[in-house]
Amino acid sequence: MQTIKKRVAEAILAGVNALNADHGLSAAEIAALLEYPPDPAMGDLAFPCFRLSKVLRRSPVQIAQTLAGTVGGEGIGSVSAVNGYLNFTVSNEYLSSAVVPEILEKGDRYGAQDFGKGRKVVLDYSSPNVAKPFHIGHLGTTVIGHSLRKLHEFAGYDCFGINYLGDWGTQFGKLITAYRLWGSREEVEKGGIDVLVSLYVRINNAIKGDPEKGIAPRDDLAEASRAEFHKLETGDRENLALWRWFVDISLKEYEKTYKQLGIAFDSYLGESFYTDKMPAQIEKLREKGLLKIDDGASIVDLSDYNMPPCLILKRDGSTLYPTRDIAAAVYRKETYHFDKAIYVTSAQQCLHFAQWFKVVELMGYPWYNELVHVPYGTVSLGGEKLATRTGNVVLLRDLFGLAVEKVREIRREKGQVAENDDEIAEAVGVGAIVFYYLSNNRMKDINFVMEEALNFDGNTGPYVQYTYARACSVLAKAGGNDGKTVHITCEEESTLVKTLCRFGEKVCAAIADYEPSVITRFILDVAAAFNRFYHNCPIHTADDPAVRASRLNLTAATKTVLGNALDLICLRRTEKV
Numbered sequence: 329m330q331t332i333k334k335r336v337a338e339a340i341l342a343g344v345n346a347l348n349a350d351h352g353l354s355a356a357e358i359a360a361l362l363e364y365p366p367d368p369a370m371g372d373l374a375f376p377c378f379r380l381s382k383v384l385r386r387s388p389v390q391i392a393q394t395l396a397g398t399v400g401g402e403g404i405g406s407v408s409a410v411n412g413y414l415n416f417t418v419s420n421e422y423l424s425s426a427v428v429p430e431i432l433e434k435g436d437r438y439g440a441q442d443f444g445k446g447r448k449v450v451l452d453y454s455s456p457n458v459a460k461p462f463h464i465g466h467l468g469t470t471v472i473g474h475s476l477r478k479l480h481e482f483a484g485y486d487c488f489g490i491n492y493l494g495d496w497g498t499q500f501g502k503l504i505t506a507y508r509l510w511g512s513r514e515e516v517e518k519g520g521i522d523v524l525v526s527l528y529v530r531i532n533n534a535i536k537g538d539p540e541k542g543i544a545p546r547d548d549l550a551e552a553s554r555a556e557f558h559k560l561e562t563g564d565r566e567n568l569a570l571w572r573w574f575v576d577i578s579l580k581e582y583e584k585t586y587k588q589l590g591i592a593f594d595s596y597l598g599e600s601f602y603t604d605k606m607p608a609q610i611e612k613l614r615e616k617g618l619l620k621i622d623d624g625a626s627i628v629d630l631s632d633y634n635m636p637p638c639l640i641l642k643r644d645g646s647t648l649y650p651t652r653d654i655a656a657a658v659y660r661k662e663t664y665h666f667d668k669a670i671y672v673t674s675a676q677q678c679l680h681f682a683q684w685f686k687v688v689e690l691m692g693y694p695w696y697n698e699l700v701h702v703p704y705g706t707v708s709l710g711g712e713k714l715a716t717r718t719g720n721v722v723l724l725r726d727l728f729g730l731a732v733e734k735v736r737e738i739r740r741e742k743g744q745v746a747e748n749d750d751e752i753a754e755a756v757g758v759g760a761i762v763f764y765y766l767s768n769n770r771m772k773d774i775n776f777v778m779e780e781a782l783n784f785d786g787n788t789g790p791y792v793q794y795t796y797a798r799a800c801s802v803l804a805k806a807g808g809n810d811g812k813t814v815h816i817t818c819e820e821e822s823t824l825v826k827t828l829c830r831f832g833e834k835v836c837a838a839i840a841d842y843e844p845s846v847i848t849r850f851i852l853d854v855a856a857a858f859n860r861f862y863h864n865c866p867i868h869t870a871d872d873p874a875v876r877a878s879r880l881n882l883t884a885a886t887k888t889v890l891g892n893a894l895d896l897i898c899l900r901r902t903e904k905v
């Protein structure tokens with residue numbers, strides 16, 4: 329629609345110029361005012377004439393009526409005036425001879441933009457805390473983060489994905505203590521991350537105690553954990569070796585999940601990497617007179633900005649989460665020269681990011697406004713009973729595993745079999761969860777209901793992946809499509825092409841709002857339009873060979889757009905199901 333919007337805007341501009349050239353509006357501004365009428369009977373695009381009323385000294389109704397008689401041009405079907413709106417339809421000729429050929433020519437690049445060319449984005453996402461469980465709370469940062477990466481790449485940006493592992497901190501003191509008390513090398517080697525997580529959960533429970541059950545808190549274990557972390561920080565060889573081992577085991581496990589999602593990172597430099605990079609920043613804060621001592625701790629006062637102070641050093645001199653983030657941002661700017669740095673975390677961290685972004689600004693770094701925090705809402709699990717070997721959190725791996733298992737069952741019931749059954753079940757099961765999650769605006773709190781996510785007939789991942797496979801199988805059955813031309817013969821066809829050609833705009837909107845759900849909803853629109861076309865318009869059995877060829881081209885165009893869009897939200901293109 330981008331091109332047609334431009335054409336319509338230029339046509340309006342010419343019409344307005346003829347009435348009074350002194351209106352000060354540009355074609356781009358007019359394009360931005362164009363709306364999609366909610367009711368397609370009103371046309372494909374509508375221009376509200378209210379904005380022109382002042383300069384043209386006429387009522388919007390009069391303006392619309394006058395312009396309706398003069399505006400027109402290539403691509404524009406009909407123009408009508410309704411209540412101060414100028415309504416346009418797009419011509420079928422344009423849809424068939426411009427839009428569809430463009431889709432088929434550009435293929436994988438259809439919808440791609442170039443406004444990011446020559447610009448670099450670093451994205452910090454997923455970033456689980458080693459030794460703590462990788463749970464459903466991390467689903468958001470992982471899939472929103474990766475989708476934003478794909479979207480930015482599609483817009484021409486040079487992207488660099490960073491998994492800022494939580495690989496440092498007091499939790500390692502706890503884990504080392506628990507391992508020495510209750511663990512063994514053989515057990516950890518065999519059970520991997522599960523053993524680590526259960527050791528971690530066990531020591532946490534012991535430290536907390538359970539006063540209701542008469543179990544006293546174990547302060548001695550808390551003390552021992554602090555001592556072990558201190559040893560780790562001061563370079564104790566044995567503790568360092570254990571730490572490295574624990575990190576490696578965890579990474580191996582995360583990688584399985586990333587592989588299922590088709591995600592890879594460019595860097596795994598975690599919190600530990602920045603240990604020796606913090607002192608320079610602390611020094612700079614001091615030089616700038618920004619550090620204040622408050623009850624023994626070093627803070628940056630942010631009361632002028634209506635925020636609580638940003639904590640830089642604890643009373644015992646140890647560094648904190650914001651301290652590391654500041655050092656990491658400086659390192660990334662100097663190393664990767666980003667034009668934009670995106671951080672995806674739950675909304676619970678909004679204050680943290682607002683605080684340290686402010687501190688970076690106060691430190692005088694000119695790039696403070698290139699830092700972007702992208703928050704998202706909470707995820708809870710409705711009704712689903714999942715084994716919670718880790719206390720009360722649900723591991724991402726188990727959630728995916730359950731979905732894949734259920735897809736297998738559903739396919740068995742439906743009698744669907746394929747050579748690559750396992751691959752399909754995994755793509756559809758994992759895809760179902762990702763799609764369900766990305767269907768909502770990211771700030772919305774989500775209650776996860778597995779049955780809804782897996783409903784093959786609902787607005788779900790399985791539904792769109794099966795639609796994609798349907799388009800593929802139509803083409804396979806016909807031995808492919810031939811040429812690029814389409815003749816639009818019915819409303820189902822024109823609606824489908826009009827839907828497809830909005831893709832580029834959706835990509836821009838998703839990037840502007842850091843909102844992958846724009847793409848998810850677009851995919852649903854395409855799937856609905858394609859399925860309506862598929863059910864109402866015979867393809868293989870069309871009497872006229874020209875109609876058959878045209879419909880195959882239309883199917884190929886749909887496959888292209890759907891495939892490109894699925895890539896952007898981390899769903900696999902399922903050619904066969």
Ligand code: ARG
Nearest residue numbers: 452455456457492494653673
């Ligand atoms: N490891 C953190 C967590 O799981 C997220 C890190 C986000 N990135 C950052 N640069 N602070 O809560």
